[in-house]
Amino acid sequence: MENKTIRITVAGPRGKMGAETLQMISETPHFELVAAIDNKNDGLVISDINGLPDLNAPIYTDIEQCFSNVGTDVLIDFTHPEAGKAHFEAALAYGVRPVIGTSGFTNDDVKGFRSRIEEKGSGGIIAPNFAIGAVLLMKFSQFASKYLPDIEIIEQHHDQKKDAPSGTAVKTAELIQEVRQMKQQGHPDEQETIQGARGAEMNGIRIHSVRLPGLVAHQEVIFGGEGELLTLRHDSMNRKSFMTGVRYAVDTVMTIDTLVYGLENILD
Ligand SMILES: NC(=O)C1=CN([C@@H]2O[C@H](COP(=O)(O)OP(=O)(O)OC[C@H]3O[C@@H](n4cnc5c(N)ncnc54)[C@H](OP(=O)(O)O)[C@@H]3O)[C@@H](O)[C@H]2O)C=CC1
Numbered sequence: 001m002e003n004k005t006i007r008i009t010v011a012g013p014r015g016k017m018g019a020e021t022l023q024m025i026s027e028t029p030h031f032e033l034v035a036a037i038d039n040k041n042d043g044l045v046i047s048d049i050n051g052l053p054d055l056n057a058p059i060y061t062d063i064e065q066c067f068s069n070v071g072t073d074v075l076i077d078f079t080h081p082e083a084g085k086a087h088f089e090a091a092l093a094y095g096v097r098p099v100i101g102t103s104g105f106t107n108d109d110v111k112g113f114r115s116r117i118e119e120k121g122s123g124g125i126i127a128p129n130f131a132i133g134a135v136l137l138m139k140f141s142q143f144a145s146k147y148l149p150d151i152e153i154i155e156q157h158h159d160q161k162k163d164a165p166s167g168t169a170v171k172t173a174e175l176i177q178e179v180r181q182m183k184q185q186g187h188p189d190e191q192e193t194i195q196g197a198r199g200a201e202m203n204g205i206r207i208h209s210v211r212l213p214g215l216v217a218h219q220e221v222i223f224g225g226e227g228e229l230l231t232l233r234h235d236s237m238n239r240k241s242f243m244t245g246v247r248y249a250v251d252t253v254m255t256i257d258t259l260v261y262g263l264e265n266i267l268d
């Protein structure tokens, strides 16, 4: 049976993830790019922008105007948290289903998204990481943490990343917290002689953020036990690595009436 065409608007089309998403849409027969939301280039079309695919979709700076003019089923957002929150609200107001890849949201932001989706009876997906291997790393880490509860997370990203720690590291710590007894790690009297030396702390787990040119998106979760270490690692070598998950999220969001936070909740 042929898939019904899904009409998609992309927010952040000039960004690293937005541009890759446009390419993925153009290669997916049942996806149609109907518009893009940018913070400039209002009135142009995607093919007017150097380096973007040859697509005729109009660019809007005003998302409400976009949704009033252009019938959209799904909004894909890869921008930054403030814009993502505004875009999420606008999508719900116009009956558009949000698929949000932007990271840097707080716990309260996610709670807010959930209650807004429930009020509207709509469907939405927020995924801190769309790479299948990264989702597996998170689940494997959750499993391992039952047996090896001393854990440190090291996430490594390109130096253009604005948020730290990464959404993936935060989600990993959240998944671990669901099964691991609260535990303060390290020596109880440990002191930092340089602030930040031990990284950020979440639920008793340390998270270390590395930012360097040359990196894309990488994460290690290190488990320490008596006389043994376990290291789980995932590497995204390019941004195509996220596209299988984005495609899957777009198809899935059309079939749900709740907020899904994390791709692990919808993988079979
Ligand atoms: N879930 C996942 O699997 C992944 C998530 N991400 C997350 O996605 C987000 C984007 O990442 P990335 O593409 O690398 O970042 P980029 O900085 O390359 O792209 C962000 C784009 O959003 C644009 N933008 C900012 N504000 C608005 C707005 N109000 N309306 C429309 N566009 C806007 C920026 O424009 P300008 O440059 O003019 O400010 C820029 O073009 C980040 O939060 C990142 O952490 C990244 C990779 C994978």
Ligand SMILES: O=C(O)C1=N[C@H](C(=O)O)C[C@H](O)C1
Pocket: 103, 104, 128, 129, 130, 157, 161, 162, 165, 166, 167, 168, 169, 216, 217, 218
């Ligand atoms: O900014 C990025 O690049 C990435 N951001 C997401 C995050 O914060 O976890 C996902 C992936 O790590 C790439």
